[in-house]
Amino acid sequence: MLSIRNLEVAIGDKKILNGINLEVKAGEVHAIMGPNGSGKSTLASVLAGREDYEVLGGEVEFFGKDLLELAPEERAGEGLFLAFQYPVEIPGVSNTNFLKAAVNSIRKYRGLNPLDAVNFLKQMKEKMKLVSIDQSLLSRSLNEGFSGGEKKRNEIFQMAMLEPKLAILDETDSGLDIDALRIVSHGVNTLKNKDNAVILVTHYQRLLDYIVPDYVHVLYKGRIVKSGTKELALELEEKGYDWIKEENSVLA
Amino acid sequence: MDFKENIITHFETFKKEVNSPAHIDEIRESALNKFSKLDVPTPKHEEWKYTNLKNLVNKTYQLGNKNIATSSYTHKYTQFINQYDEKDVNILVFVNGEYISALSHIVSPSNELIISNLSQAYREHSELIEQHFSKYATYEKEAFVALNTAFAQEGVFIHVPNKTEVKLPVILHFIADASATDVICHPRNLIIVGKNSSLTVIEHFNSTNTPFSTLTNTVTEVYVAENAYCEHYKIQTEESNASQISTIQAVVQRDGRFNNTTVSLSGKLIRNNLNIKLNGENCDVYMNGLCAITGSTHVDNHTAVDHAMPNSQSNELYKSLLDEKSSGIFNGKIFVRQDAQKTNAYQSNRNILLSPTAKANTKPQLEIWADDVKCSHGCTIGALDEEPLFYLRSRGISEGEARAMLVFAFADDILERIKYEPVRLYAEKIIAQRLGMEE
Ligand SMILES: Nc1ncnc2c1ncn2[C@@H]1O[C@H](COP(=O)(O)OP(=O)(O)OP(=O)(O)O)[C@@H](O)[C@H]1O
Ligand SMILES: [Mg+2]
Numbered sequence: 001m002l003s004i005r006n007l008e009v010a011i012g013d014k015k016i017l018n019g020i021n022l023e024v025k026a027g028e029v030h031a032i033m034g035p036n037g038s039g040k041s042t043l044a045s046v047l048a049g050r051e052d053y054e055v056l057g058g059e060v061e062f063f064g065k066d067l068l069e070l071a072p073e074e075r076a077g078e079g080l081f082l083a084f085q086y087p088v089e090i091p092g093v094s095n096t097n098f099l100k101a102a103v104n105s106i107r108k109y110r111g112l113n114p115l116d117a118v119n120f121l122k123q124m125k126e127k128m129k130l131v132s133i134d135q136s137l138l139s140r141s142l143n144e145g146f147s148g149g150e151k152k153r154n155e156i157f158q159m160a161m162l163e164p165k166l167a168i169l170d171e172t173d174s175g176l177d178i179d180a181l182r183i184v185s186h187g188v189n190t191l192k193n194k195d196n197a198v199i200l201v202t203h204y205q206r207l208l209d210y211i212v213p214d215y216v217h218v219l220y221k222g223r224i225v226k227s228g229t230k231e232l233a234l235e236l237e238e239k240g241y242d243w244i245k246e247e248n249s250v251l252a
Numbered sequence: 253m254d255f256k257e258n259i260i261t262h263f264e265t266f267k268k269e270v271n272s273p274a275h276i277d278e279i280r281e282s283a284l285n286k287f288s289k290l291d292v293p294t295p296k297h298e299e300w301k302y303t304n305l306k307n308l309v310n311k312t313y314q315l316g317n318k319n320i321a322t323s324s325y326t327h328k329y330t331q332f333i334n335q336y337d338e339k340d341v342n343i344l345v346f347v348n349g350e351y352i353s354a355l356s357h358i359v360s361p362s363n364e365l366i367i368s369n370l371s372q373a374y375r376e377h378s379e380l381i382e383q384h385f386s387k388y389a390t391y392e393k394e395a396f397v398a399l400n401t402a403f404a405q406e407g408v409f410i411h412v413p414n415k416t417e418v419k420l421p422v423i424l425h426f427i428a429d430a431s432a433t434d435v436i437c438h439p440r441n442l443i444i445v446g447k448n449s450s451l452t453v454i455e456h457f458n459s460t461n462t463p464f465s466t467l468t469n470t471v472t473e474v475y476v477a478e479n480a481y482c483e484h485y486k487i488q489t490e491e492s493n494a495s496q497i498s499t500i501q502a503v504v505q506r507d508g509r510f511n512n513t514t515v516s517l518s519g520k521l522i523r524n525n526l527n528i529k530l531n532g533e534n535c536d537v538y539m540n541g542l543c544a545i546t547g548s549t550h551v552d553n554h555t556a557v558d559h560a561m562p563n564s565q566s567n568e569l570y571k572s573l574l575d576e577k578s579s580g581i582f583n584g585k586i587f588v589r590q591d592a593q594k595t596n597a598y599q600s601n602r603n604i605l606l607s608p609t610a611k612a613n614t615k616p617q618l619e620i621w622a623d624d625v626k627c628s629h630g631c632t633i634g635a636l637d638e639e640p641l642f643y644l645r646s647r648g649i650s651e652g653e654a655r656a657m658l659v660f661a662f663a664d665d666i667l668e669r670i671k672y673e674p675v676r677l678y679a680e681k682i683i684a685q686r687l688g689m690e691e
Pocket of ligand 1: 011014016034035036037038039040041042043052085
């Protein structure tokens with residue numbers, strides 16, 4: 001479904017991604033780990049279509065389409081979803097109205113009729129239950145004044161509403177308490193099926209106890225320097241990143 | 253003919269025609285005298301730095317009040333009057349400054365609301381007039397206030413007795429209609445809200461779209477007595493032939509509340525002066541402003557809040573959405589006098605430039621003479637934030653729709669503060685329509 005080849009990305013003069021290669025197939029769960037500042041969020045943002053970045057080289061295919069050619073909203077329409085590491089607060093835009101606009105925009109992109117108020121509400125109720133999100137959060141402005149954990153939960157709620165084919169969760173586990181982590185993981189696992197895929201960006205093995213990855217990758221200095229199975233995450237948890245850094249000390 | 257000369261030549265005839273009581277004539281004479289001595293402001297005046305009146309004062313205006321009331325075509329004004337989705341309301345209509353009784357109606361009982369054309373109040377409420385009229389909007393230094401005062405004849409006079417809640421709002425429609433010549437008019441309002449009483453007033457400005465120019469030079473004096481509450485809105489939706497210089501002078505007594513929301517949506521040149529004096533302890537004042545303009549509309553909001561006594565608070569939020577070649581000016585003064593300890597005064601001005609040719613200028617001016625006060629101010633000028641835009645787009649919402657949502661939210665932050673719903677809905681609808689939003 002997603003195929004990244006030799007992706008090189010810079011912000012201004014600073015090169016951040018130095019040739020990323022990654023294949024994600026339907027039904028898979030990939031975890032991306034790596035030290036702070038290694039480029040994980042950059043990769044996620046470039047995939048979602050943030051415009052501050054300059055793509056210097058490489059290509060990204062999503063279901064056979066050139067992803068980098070598409071506007072952010074078209075990528076969402078194609079089935080890409082990014083749960084942000086730091087979801088932005090948008091005062092004055094109600095969470096519910098926003099969701100309705102999002103759901104119907106994506107339906108429109110796919111040639112479907114907009115959901116009417118009744119069906120939208122029905123779907124919302126169902127998905128609210130799945131991630132145990134409180135009604136009161138939804139009548140408020142989008143993320144405004146939400147606690148860190150509430151913001152993360154809201155991201156997963158949006159994911160549940162939009163039913164993407166590829167969800168990239170950028171440190172969605174950070175800032176969640178243990179119960180919330182369990183609930184969010186349960187939500188992700190419930191939505192997971194053989195036709196969709198998840199990329200988990202995380203620093204913590206504990207998330208991977210709940211959402212078990214098929215592959216674990218280590219991103220360091222803008223490259224995937226190691227890939228393995230879920231055991232790699234355990235090894236990282238135990239040993240830290242020093243050995244990775246040493247193995248790759250030749251990287252600039 | 254020179255602007256001033258032209259006006260002054262009208263004065264004697266005007267004075268004879270209106271035949272006011274002696275003490276009003278005295279005020280007129282004195283105001284005209286001041287006007288003739290004061291310069292018409294140019295950008296060299298500090299307070300008029302960004303607002304150039306040269307294309308307004310180069311015209312030879314006819315005085316507005318020319319017996320429109322007797323003509324039969326008043327129906328052309330009903331479109332302006334029926335804009336709010338509300339029938340149960342007091343309405344007064346003024347065309348080119350002249351009161352049109354045929355289009356006006358008062359529904360509030362007379363023990364709740366004493367209301368009339370100002371000229372009528374000159375005779376029927378001479379005591380209140382002597383006590384309040386021209387006592388707050390001083391014309392010593394303000395040429396346009398002096399001019400308005402010299403010609404003050406029509407406009408609303410409102411007196412809410414003590415301990416009275418006026419349940420239905422008063423909507424004042426000022427319509428500028430220059431059908432055959434350029435027209436200047438001088439609506440003058442006096443609003444007195446008695447002790448422990450409350451009132452909602454809306455001033456709405458419209459114009460007919462004609463090849464001629466209009467200049468509406470209005471002054472509203474508001475007296476909010478002890479523990480009274482006045483909710484006041486100014487809505488400006490004139491055509492691009494219409495300009496206005498519009499002064500509100502409010503005085504708030506102890507425990508009084510005065511809220512003004514000014515919404516400027518179109519017109520040629522608008523200068524708003526909002527001056528509020530907090531003349532007692534424990535007053536509470538809100539100044540909200542939304543300026544959402546396009547084309548080459550110019551809006552200049554000058555506000556001044558004068559904290560004269562302790563323990564009062566003022567809250568100011570002005571926002572501008574400036575598109576195409578429009579320009580928005582904000583100048584906000586906060587005075588805290590030495591006696592006004594424990595004052596809370598907040599001011600914020602935020603401007604969004606929606607096009608590279610739009611311009612904004614903002615200037616906070618704080619003068620604080622008391623030491624135990626909380627004051628803050630802040631201003632921003634910039635384009636729409638990229639972060640929220642990206643967030644919305646990443647959820648599938650098109651760039652156009654995402655922009656519309658964010659711009660609407662920015663504007664609605666002000667409109668939400670309008671407590672009288674028909675006015676809020678009216679303004680929201682205009683903004684939404686402009687943004688091409690469905691609902
Ligand atoms: N807008 C920007 N301007 C300049 N540098 C940036 C910008 N955005 C990111 N960077 C830099 O790019 C590098 C990679 O950042 P990125 O956010 O992708 O790291 P990360 O792997 O997600 O880190 P973390 O684990 O802390 O979230 C960092 O050095 C960061 O400072
Ligand atoms: Mg990150």
